[in-house]
Amino acid sequence: MVTTTTDLIVRYAETDAQGVVHHANYLVWFEEARSDFLRQLGLAYSDMERNGFFVVVSEVGVTYRSPAFYEDRISVETTLAKARRRLLEFTYRIRNREGRLLVEGRTRHIVVGPDKRPVSLPKSLLEQLTTPPA
Amino acid sequence: MVTTTTDLIVRYAETDAQGVVHHANYLVWFEEARSDFLRQLGLAYSDMERNGFFVVVSEVGVTYRSPAFYEDRISVETTLAKARRRLLEFTYRIRNREGRLLVEGRTRHIVVGPDKRPVSLPKSLLEQLTTPPA
Amino acid sequence: MVTTTTDLIVRYAETDAQGVVHHANYLVWFEEARSDFLRQLGLAYSDMERNGFFVVVSEVGVTYRSPAFYEDRISVETTLAKARRRLLEFTYRIRNREGRLLVEGRTRHIVVGPDKRPVSLPKSLLEQLTTPPA
Amino acid sequence: MVTTTTDLIVRYAETDAQGVVHHANYLVWFEEARSDFLRQLGLAYSDMERNGFFVVVSEVGVTYRSPAFYEDRISVETTLAKARRRLLEFTYRIRNREGRLLVEGRTRHIVVGPDKRPVSLPKSLLEQLTTPPA
Numbered sequence A, B, C, D: 001m002v003t004t005t006t007d008l009i010v011r012y013a014e015t016d017a018q019g020v021v022h023h024a025n026y027l028v029w030f031e032e033a034r035s036d037f038l039r040q041l042g043l044a045y046s047d048m049e050r051n052g053f054f055v056v057v058s059e060v061g062v063t064y065r066s067p068a069f070y071e072d073r074i075s076v077e078t079t080l081a082k083a084r085r086r087l088l089e090f091t092y093r094i095r096n097r098e099g100r101l102l103v104e105g106r107t108r109h110i111v112v113g114p115d116k117r118p119v120s121l122p123k124s125l126l127e128q129l130t131t132p133p134a
Helices: A025-040 A045-050 A123-129 B025-040 B045-050 B123-129 C025-040 C045-050 C123-129 D025-040 D045-050 D123-129
Strands: A003-009 A054-064 A073-083 A087-096 A101-112 B003-009 B054-064 B073-083 B087-096 B101-112 C003-009 C054-064 C073-083 C087-096 C101-112 D003-009 D054-064 D073-083 D087-096 D101-112
Touching: A003 A025, A025 A045, A025 A054, A025 A073, A025 A087, A025 A101, A045 A054, A073 A123, B003 B025, B025 B045, B025 B054, B025 B073, B025 B087, B025 B101, B045 B054, B073 B123, C003 C025, C025 C045, C025 C054, C025 C073, C025 C087, C025 C101, C045 C054, C073 C123, D003 D025, D025 D045, D025 D054, D025 D073, D025 D087, D025 D101, D045 D054, D073 D123
Parallel strands: none
Antiparallel strands: A003 A073, A054 A101, A054 B054, A073 A087, A087 A101, B003 B073, B054 B101, B073 B087, B087 B101, C003 C073, C054 C101, C054 D054, C073 C087, C087 C101, D003 D073, D054 D101, D073 D087, D087 D101
16 A cells, blocks of 8 residues: 655645634645645646546545644645545545644545546556555 | 524535535535524524634544535535534535435534633533424 | 625634634635626526636735624625626625625626637627616 | 745645636635745744734735646745835735746735734834845
């Protein structure tokens, strides 16, 4: 299983009136971490869409342990936990600079074509997805 | 168990380049539906915060079945599935105007005080939360 | 000049760590108010896009006078200030329930086709845009 | 006048159904670029708030020239155009990797204390704001 790490700095717009990062933004960070996962493996999700493979979120689970604050330096550890031709599953662990685990999550995806019907990922792509970056 | 319904119209800013509502926005709709749930019961979450009760999201689960599109008329059915003094759990069913089930979800919450330590909701508040609107 | 009014309630996700509505969200409210302006005139922007007319934001100006807070009841007064075949300009006045003017704004738009090239709106559509709702 | 450059990669969640970055997100990028401007000068906006100086947006102007797309590499050039003790003004030029100018903008800010009343920035802070990074 391939794991990558993506760093980001909390934006002011990502906070809410409780003074912490609004819980919906972790899904945006998961998505951003998936994009970066692909880039670290030499792929680009924008290319996948141009080639007619649209990865759609079918399920999400998040556990919130500790809040993140504006300007915190955050790392997202992303693991491709399952890679089938029609289903991908990623898990995430989000930590702050002190290494404290803030949030854990899991997302499931199906792959559809331009007509929104399920399609299979090419085997070559699956192999690339499951080969750690050099 | 009390259930309320909240209606909304999909905003353009809620869509993404796949032409559908971005999956993170359903968490925002869940939250908005919770606010409306309270208002329909004669409560206001802004009052709860002013009284020192901050309801924090501790867990989220979402299943995405079918997409929503810009200007779709959406209804969110919100049920308070568990109401303990230190834990609340809501479930949600989101449908479009044709009645098609688009998304199902579940959120768990703990209650904290202004110092971020767990506190118990007053019994009177719990009773109000579990009494259907007149 | 046609003016319409659109009401909304501030969402928690629209606030930031300063405890007020984040300034970028007023652009989302302007956009939502434009959508509602069209609906009040018997039009729908989703139909316009289906007919190949994409209204694109080319310029925005906002003056922030007073903050809005979570659960505030907000009204957006929207005026179509200019309606040419290739250019639309809207102005906005946002108030809270006490009638206090919170934000004023202006947006300019050009109209493009599916190929992103400028196109002219049909005269019949312009007439509809400049005829007050019954 | 000090100018800094901030790089970012377009997130999927920042796009809308027109397939391009939603126009409200440029305000978020301006804000992020301001945060980074301060960090490049050895300051941190989170420290300023902890010291009781809240920088509030009072005016915004944006001209949109060309769209940005998912995964585009974007640079934001940020200039502190005016620095008075009670007023700051920034200008921005956003370009893509090909150097094409996408968006220009301007934001005005006032400084308020924890009680939301206008306050003056300390002279030492103003000096730091107007001294280019080493």
